[in-house]
Amino acid sequence: MAYGEAVRYRGAGPKAAADLGAVAALVRTVGSADFRLPHTGFSTPAGIPAGAVTAEDASLIADLASQGKVRMHLTLTPQQLPDATSHNVIADLKGSEHPEQVVIVSGHLDSWDLGTGAIDDGAGVVVAMEAAEILQKLHLHPRRTLRVIAWMDEESGGAGSQQYTKDYSTEFAHYAAAIESDAGAAHPLGYSVKMSPHAAELLRPALGILQSFGGNALMPSSYPPGADISAMSEAGVPALGILQDGRHYFDYHHSAADTLDKVVPAELRENAAAMAVMGYALASMKDPLPR
Amino acid sequence: MAYGEAVRYRGAGPKAAADLGAVAALVRTVGSADFRLPHTGFSTPAGIPAGAVTAEDASLIADLASQGKVRMHLTLTPQQLPDATSHNVIADLKGSEHPEQVVIVSGHLDSWDLGTGAIDDGAGVVVAMEAAEILQKLHLHPRRTLRVIAWMDEESGGAGSQQYTKDYSTEFAHYAAAIESDAGAAHPLGYSVKMSPHAAELLRPALGILQSFGGNALMPSSYPPGADISAMSEAGVPALGILQDGRHYFDYHHSAADTLDKVVPAELRENAAAMAVMGYALASMKDPLPR
Numbered sequence: 014m015a016y017g018e019a020v021r022y023r024g025a026g027p028k029a030a031a032d033l034g035a036v037a038a039l040v041r042t043v044g045s046a047d048f049r050l051p052h053t054g055f056s057t058p059a060g061i062p063a064g065a066v067t068a069e070d071a072s073l074i075a076d077l078a079s080q081g082k083v084r085m086h087l088t089l090t091p092q093q094l095p096d097a098t099s100h101n102v103i104a105d106l107k108g109s110e111h112p113e114q115v116v117i118v119s120g121h122l123d124s125w126d127l128g129t130g131a132i133d134d135g136a137g138v139v140v141a142m143e144a145a146e147i148l149q150k151l152h153l154h155p156r157r158t159l160r161v162i163a164w165m166d167e168e169s170g171g172a173g174s175q176q177y178t179k180d181y182s183t184e185f186a187h188y189a190a191a192i193e194s195d196a197g198a199a200h201p202l203g204y205s206v207k208m209s210p211h212a213a214e215l216l217r218p219a220l221g222i223l224q225s226f227g228g229n230a231l232m233p234s235s236y237p238p239g240a241d242i243s244a245m246s247e248a249g250v251p252a253l254g255i256l257q258d259g260r261h262y263f264d265y266h267h268s269a270a271d272t273l274d275k276v277v278p279a280e281l282r283e284n285a286a287a288m289a290v291m292g293y294a295l296a297s298m299k300d301p302l303p304r
Numbered sequence: 305m306a307y308g309e310a311v312r313y314r315g316a317g318p319k320a321a322a323d324l325g326a327v328a329a330l331v332r333t334v335g336s337a338d339f340r341l342p343h344t345g346f347s348t349p350a351g352i353p354a355g356a357v358t359a360e361d362a363s364l365i366a367d368l369a370s371q372g373k374v375r376m377h378l379t380l381t382p383q384q385l386p387d388a389t390s391h392n393v394i395a396d397l398k399g400s401e402h403p404e405q406v407v408i409v410s411g412h413l414d415s416w417d418l419g420t421g422a423i424d425d426g427a428g429v430v431v432a433m434e435a436a437e438i439l440q441k442l443h444l445h446p447r448r449t450l451r452v453i454a455w456m457d458e459e460s461g462g463a464g465s466q467q468y469t470k471d472y473s474t475e476f477a478h479y480a481a482a483i484e485s486d487a488g489a490a491h492p493l494g495y496s497v498k499m500s501p502h503a504a505e506l507l508r509p510a511l512g513i514l515q516s517f518g519g520n521a522l523m524p525s526s527y528p529p530g531a532d533i534s535a536m537s538e539a540g541v542p543a544l545g546i547l548q549d550g551r552h553y554f555d556y557h558h559s560a561a562d563t564l565d566k567v568v569p570a571e572l573r574e575n576a577a578a579m580a581v582m583g584y585a586l587a588s589m590k591d592p593l594p595r
Contacts, residue, residue, distance in 0.1 A: 046339055049560040069565055270338065270339045
């Protein structure tokens with residue numbers, strides 16, 4: 014939650030500064046670690062140079078500024094390349110009875126290029142793929158369609174989910190549920206959900222299966238629990254996000270240290286189990302979740 | 305203790321590799337954090353390029369190497385400048401009865417230049433200075449001389465302490481004790497000591513004073529608890545090192561993240577108290593510690 018509060022300065026700060034006549038804008042790294050590692054991310058185009066400085070440098074600059082005028086020379090190397098065509102990657106395990114009643118299991122494919130995006134959100138994509146893989150391996154044929162989606166462009170504006178909405182929003186009325194995993198690869202505590210309280214209660218039996226590893230928490234959310242599923246959530250589709258243990262997520266997220274070594278295999282397996290169990294339950298229960 | 309085991313590869317690895325015909329040598333960062341932060345430090349001159357890689361890159365290289373031949377291009381920027389004259393900085397609070405019986409309180413002044421050396425070992429120098437400052441403020445006049453030393457060149461070979469030994473070793477026979485703080489600025493748990501068991505027992509009353517904040521541990525050590533006081537320790541001078549909580553010391557030590565923001569003021573004050581209480585006790589007790 015602190016991330017949401019802090020990231021407003023990264024997102025809106027440069028534009029607000031430019032509107033007040035600033036020639037450049039710097040924000041303290043939004044990450045939670047203090048290892049000389051600046052945290053990157055989206056900010057509203059502002060027409061002025063904008064960047065993040067490490068926790069160490071932010072403290073130093075604040076201290077110098079408290080003593081008088083501070084002069085800085087900025088060398089910023091990032092560049093924005095022209096838009097290029099890319100794709101959402103979609104695969105269906107077709108439902109045996111109600112193929113039009115889609116249950117989405119998803120993560121996003123793009124990442125910031127400082128690291129390799131292992132926890133944001135390689136893990137989410139892998140876990141969504143694993144859910145379908147597990148169902149196939151177990152020869153399970155759910156009533157509804159399980160749709161695996163690796164979303165494109167979550168990080169810089171959501172072009173992938175916007176295009177999907179443009180192409181398929183007329184079908185959202187039949188969608189049974191949408192799950193996204195976009196909070197890392199750490200131990201799953203359960204699910205964050207945006208749906209009616211009555212619908213949420215119907216998730217209890219599936220969550221009970223995840224209790225063996227402490228993955229059975231149910232946290233109602235007032236906002237869509239996943240950026241790429243927000244349009245369908247707002248259209249009334251019951252929406253779920255895996256609720257990972259987030260204590261160290263923002264230490265690494267959007268930084269050069271988001272690399273595969275941060276993924277603990279046993280915890281990734283728990284996430285795959287959480288996605289497979291919930292995806293299967295939603296696609297197999299007799300009646301779809303009420304809206 | 306793991307640092308000592310790991311650092312042997314950094315220290316001796318390049319030379320060992322060169323002796324076997326290597327054209328360059330890389331070591332996995334010896335630090336305990338995984339934030340794309342290589343850890344630097346002394347290694348035996350080897351005549352080949354040598355460097356440290358981050359935890360992330362070490363894992364990646366190891367994984368690639370397990371799959372076949374790995375080709376690397378190294379761009380190493382460090383340079384060794386010619387030796388220059390520098391100084392130990394020494395100040396005495398002269399003893400009222402036995403000025404020749406010196407009690408040393410010390411830290412080291414040099415640091416690796418990636419960060420600013422706040423925890424290694426700015427904190428040690430400050431704590432040693434504070435010990436003398438506290439005695440003066442309290443108008444205490446110990447029997448023996450309290451000598452504050454900010455050692456030069458602990459990191460790259462110990463030229464400062466070697467020169468001191470050359471100049472003053474004939475006086476070591478009269479020295480009462482030597483303390484160095486060179487393990488960071490975190491909460492002090494007590495003291496690591498190299499002295500006879502009988503002498504160590506005589507420290508209990510002073511340690512008891514530090515019990516209010518949990519600083520009263522007494523850990524016998526088989527090696528000198530401080531690089532700069534090792535020569536005098538080996539000459540028989542009772543030697544002490546503040547035993548800081550080291551859980552996060554090697555996360556930051558010898559890296560770009562060793563900066564002032566890592567020092568918690570309340571913990572630094574505890575260290576100053578630990579140094580002042582022990583320094584005063586050693587300089588004021590009726591008889592000097594037995595050897």
